[in-house]
Each structure stands twice: as structure tokens, then as C-alpha cells.
Amino acid sequence: MQRLAIRSVGVCSLSVFLLISFFSSAAQEQPDEKPGIETSLIVPDGSLEGLRDFVVKHYSESKRLWGLGQLKPDQTAPMEAVRAACEKILADPTISDEFQRWTLKKMAEAQIMLAHADPSKHYGRLLTMVEDYEAQPDCENLVKTIEKHILQLGIRIATTPAGLDNPRPLRLDFNALVERLLLYLEMYREPDSTLLVRDLLAYVKTMPPVQRDRMMLVAAEHLAPHYLKSLEANDKKLGRELQGTARLLSLPGKPMPLEGVLPTGEEFDPETLKGKVVLVQFWEPNCVHCRAGMALFVELLEQYGRKGFEVIGVCTQGGARTVQDFVQRTTLPDDRRITWPILVDELAPKIERPRLAEYFNIVETPVLVLIGRDGNVVRVNPLPSALPLEIEQALYPNTADEPE
16 A cells, blocks of 8 residues: 655755745734634544545545635634645545545645635745655646746745735745746646746736846746747747847847947948947837837937937837838926937848847837947836936046036
8 A cells, every 4th residue: 555655854955946034023913704714623533534525525525615715824724624634535544546636636726725814824834845746746736837837836926026915035046946947847738838938028027127027038038949949830930039038128238239220221320329328129019108118219329418428229120211200209297209220120120130129029109228438238128217317427437537
């Protein structure tokens, strides 16, 4: 007979993957007890059949609440009791293999629900469960299921800041999470696995700008090679997108290619930007935020243009006529006009150059890139409010260079 070895593993053993930090300085208030919810349960000491009935009863109710999305941290008593009852069953050396597999499944599902209901308390236990189940026969599918939920929860934890809805956030090593996701993708090659990647990217996009870009770069650099080597067309497409994102976000400290075609059909000469501080704006004609940025650029050019500052646009949607019409009809505040050069990205293949929006996987605009006098990128996605300071620092990297 096979038996489950229930191991007691401390949180410290998870330090490679998870660092838990609680930011509550005072004891947490006890939640109001909701009517009809059992806050404590005693596991019976009866027969195996009685324990099984106990598991079935309380597992079913928890599963129902979870399916409705109504499972809360103060509703975990039934699941904890289910887990404890399963441990009692598995400790009995007389149980059949079939009963053991059923119990292992119920215990895993109970722990998954516990982790979803209260990650701060139960996520670490879910991590240790993987090791326990890997040592059991015929548990490959259970291990896969547990891993999937570890990643789903990990994504949620890593992208949920502290707040009223998350007073005790877990601090998760994002690099380790992405590496674990990559191992999962390598092990379970199936379409559903890519949904985890899509979820990760969608959640990261909701983060504040600085965190978003840092996390997106980690994800793109780790995951792009996996998809680029795939034989599936959709996987290769995702790989190219991730590769482009990595190119963009890793630009600081490197030169940025700015070869392209102007609306007149002439090839743009990037040498005209040599020695200047350049702000590049990727934009499209229907983007309201892009137009708002252009109004700011006029002011910045008036203030810094004579000191060596330049703006260049890259229109990611539409041809030469679209750009010409936009420039002619667009009046900025105080009757100002667009005077800086604009590259028509659609015309890049004309000079055998890649479209910059595709090369850098720019699917949402505006995207700004600030380039220093030495031709290397200073910042990707600088905040508009910080642009004057960023430009001044790029114009005068040493205070001795600043004119009196």
C-alpha cells in the first residue's frame, strides 16, 4: 500500500521562490461572522466511511461557494477541516489504492481553494504540496493542476499592490515566478499553457509605469526564446511580439535605430540628430493622448530647441497622405503647429528597413523614448510631468556643462 507522507515544511524553505512580508503593524480585526458560515469544525474520529462522508459534505459546499466567486478568507474552516480529514484517511495503512487517489485529489483541491481564498495564509502550503505529490504514484495530473494554480495565484499576487482590498500583501520574487512559468511551459506543451502567459502580460499592463516596464522586460526576455523556437505559427507570433517588447524596454544605454521615410517620400537622415537630445514619439492619428503630448512638445522645443533638443515622430498607422493631412489640419493650443520631422512607418519597407512599431512591438500609443547627446537611449516611457527635468539632465549631464 502506498501512503502519503505528510511533511511539515516551514515558510523558510520556500525562500528561493517566495518571500512573505506582512505589512500590518497591529493585530488584524476579526471579521464579522456571517450567518450560515461555519467558522470552526471538528474532524470526527470515526470510521473511514464517516471521514469520507465528512469530506464529501464540506468539500461540496466549499466548491459551490468557490464556483460562485464568493469564497472569502473567513470562510476557509470547511476546507481546512477537509484537508485535516484527508490527512487522517491517508494515515490509515488499510486504505485501498483507489481510496487513496480519491483522498489525494480532494486534499489537493481543498488546498487550492484555501490558497485562492486566503493567499497570505495558504499559498506557501500549496507550494510544498507539489513536492509531496511528485513523490506519489499516478499523481502527474494532480501535480500539473497544482502547478497551474500556483502560477495563476502567483500572477495575481505579483500584480496586486497593497490597499484596502489587500492589506497584507505577499512579496513575490517576480523573476522566480516567470522562471517557474517557463518550466511549466516546457513541461506541458499545450494551448492552455499560453493562456497563463496572456494572463501574466495582461495583469502586468495594469501596474504603475515603472513597475510595469520592469516586469514586462523580465517576462519578455525569459519567454520570447521559448515561443520563437516553436513550430506553431501562433507561438512564433507571440515570440516575435515578446522579442519586440524586450528590444524596446532594454534600450536604455543603447543606440536606437531611427531610419525611415518622411511623408515627402525622402529618406530620413539620422545624422541630423547627432549630438542632440532627441525625444521620439510613436503615435497614431486617432490617439487623443498623442495629440496632447504634441502640445507639450511645442513648449519643450521653445524652451530647449536652441540648446540642442529635438523631437521626432513615428506614425505607426496610416501612409504619407494620412500624416500630411494630420499635420495640415492639426492646430495645437495658441495656434501652434507640428514642425518636427515625422517618419511614416508604413513606408519603411520601401528602403528595406523594418517597421519600427513592429520591431519594438508597439501596439498602444503614445510611446516615448528619450535619447541622449551620445546617441544612447536615456529613458523609455518617461513620465510627461518629468520630461523637463529629464531633458535638462540629458542636455547637461555634467553641471559644469550648463551655461550660466
